[in-house]
Amino acid sequence: MRRFIEKIGREFLYLLENIGRMGFFFSTTLVTILKPPYTPYPVVRQIYFIGARSVIVILVTGLFTGMVLGLQGYHNLKKFGSEELLGSAVALSLIQELGPVLTALMVIGRAGSAICAEIGIMRNSEQIDALECMAIDPYKFLIAPKFIAALISLPALTFIFNVLGILGGYLAGVVFLDIASGAYFQGMYDSVEWADIRLCFIKSMIFGVLIVWIASFKGYFLHLNRTGVFGAEGVSRVTTDAVVLASVTILVWDYLIGSLILS
Amino acid sequence: MNKMNLEMIVGLFMLAGFASFSYIAIKMGDLSLFNEESYPVSARFISISGLKEGAAVELAGVKVGTVSGIELDGGEYEAVVQLDINKQVRLQEDSIASIRTSGIIGDRFIKLTPGGSEDYLGAGDEIAETESSISLEELVSKYIFKSE
Numbered sequence: 498m499r500r501f502i503e504k505i506g507r508e509f510l511y512l513l514e515n516i517g518r519m520g521f522f523f524s525t526t527l528v529t530i531l532k533p534p535y536t537p538y539p540v541v542r543q544i545y546f547i548g549a550r551s552v553i554v555i556l557v558t559g560l561f562t563g564m565v566l567g568l569q570g571y572h573n574l575k576k577f578g579s580e581e582l583l584g585s586a587v588a589l590s591l592i593q594e595l596g597p598v599l600t601a602l603m604v605i606g607r608a609g610s611a612i613c614a615e616i617g618i619m620r621n622s623e624q625i626d627a628l629e630c631m632a633i634d635p636y637k638f639l640i641a642p643k644f645i646a647a648l649i650s651l652p653a654l655t656f657i658f659n660v661l662g663i664l665g666g667y668l669a670g671v672v673f674l675d676i677a678s679g680a681y682f683q684g685m686y687d688s689v690e691w692a693d694i695r696l697c698f699i700k701s702m703i704f705g706v707l708i709v710w711i712a713s714f715k716g717y718f719l720h721l722n723r724t725g726v727f728g729a730e731g732v733s734r735v736t737t738d739a740v741v742l743a744s745v746t747i748l749v750w751d752y753l754i755g756s757l758i759l760s
Numbered sequence: 761m762n763k764m765n766l767e768m769i770v771g772l773f774m775l776a777g778f779a780s781f782s783y784i785a786i787k788m789g790d791l792s793l794f795n796e797e798s799y800p801v802s803a804r805f806i807s808i809s810g811l812k813e814g815a816a817v818e819l820a821g822v823k824v825g826t827v828s829g830i831e832l833d834g835g836e837y838e839a840v841v842q843l844d845i846n847k848q849v850r851l852q853e854d855s856i857a858s859i860r861t862s863g864i865i866g867d868r869f870i871k872l873t874p875g876g877s878e879d880y881l882g883a884g885d886e887i888a889e890t891e892s893s894i895s896l897e898e899l900v901s902k903y904i905f906k907s908e
Contacts, residue, residue, distance in 0.1 A: 541770050549773035588788065653777020660780040687867075689788035690814070698781075 511723060518721075522714050526644055529636040539642035540649075547608040547643070547709075548650030552657065554603050559658035562595055563587060563665025570666075571674050580670075584681035585688030587666035592689060592697045594751065596659040601704035601747045604651065605740055609712040612643060613739040616716030617732040625717070640717070643709045651705030652698055659697070700754050707750060708743050715739035797847035798825060799883040803857045803870075807892040808839040810868040811859055817843050819872045824849045827870065843870065843887075851887075853879040858891035868893060 570586045616639060619625050628635045663685070670676045715735045722731055808830065817825035829842035845851065854875030861868055881887065 541767060544773070545766050545770045548777075549769045552773060552776070592784070592788075649774075650777075652781070653774060656780035656784060657776055659784060686788050689784075691785075694785055694788065 543646030559661030563662030567666035567669030584684035647705035859893035
């Protein structure tokens, strides 16, 4: 009995400690970003890594998401005889939900895991300690460029995803099935409003920060891992943790942002 | 990967992102960069239920403007709707503005019917003749209670 209560206490303390450490990590990064010197080149390299290298994945997933939406939407709307609503259905679901979320999930898989593993290995092989010895701020050198890059890359990727999705819906609905192309595009232009686009933009920026925050946090504090497993196994474990936690967080935050802004 | 090449790819990526954003923002968000010339006209309605800002104003089925603002005139208990009409479209003084629905469950829009007057409406003028929105429920209830 006593051990059981102790276990609950231990878990709770660990949780608190972790939340505090995440907050500290985030605020330190923010302060570091604002502090000079500003070095643009590392940011460009991170945009290349997080953003530009993800474009192919985003193109393919965006196109096929749009095609699936077009196909399913067509068959469902046909039951009510309102196929001309397909354009607005595809565009609204892409811009409000699927675009930001699927882009974020793809970026987690492609870049989030890599960021976590990279920083984890640097921590493991004491490269971060070496940086500190040389009086190089690891937050400035490693973490800050990734934050800024994600903040810039995610909206860009999300809008590329949206455009490709709309193109996919056009392919499936207009080219392969028999919806008039005017109905598809006009319905889309009429139903999507500026508020939806703003929502998409805000979501994608928040997701970008969340991804890099969780991934780099997990890697950076690899040595404080509770299981006490370091080395290659430790890196693999925190990377898995980071990907799972980031994916779940994205979906939870998707709902939270949506309910906050739509209400 | 040398430095030039990397910058090139990042530049292309950012351009693609910006192009996608502007396509969506301009085409769908009604973000008009090239502000079309228009003039404001107002109209009073007894009820505008269902009409929203940004709704279309149509003349003979062609979109000629948008609803730019909706206010309540507290003294008269009437709704005052501001319309932005295209500069090219001239409206007669006795034009009729009526609120209609596209389809049964579609959006509300304002339908303009041209009049026969020789005088035209200028900026800031008011359309005198209006028809309020038709509520299906009110019609049904009128019919039910009359028959009792």
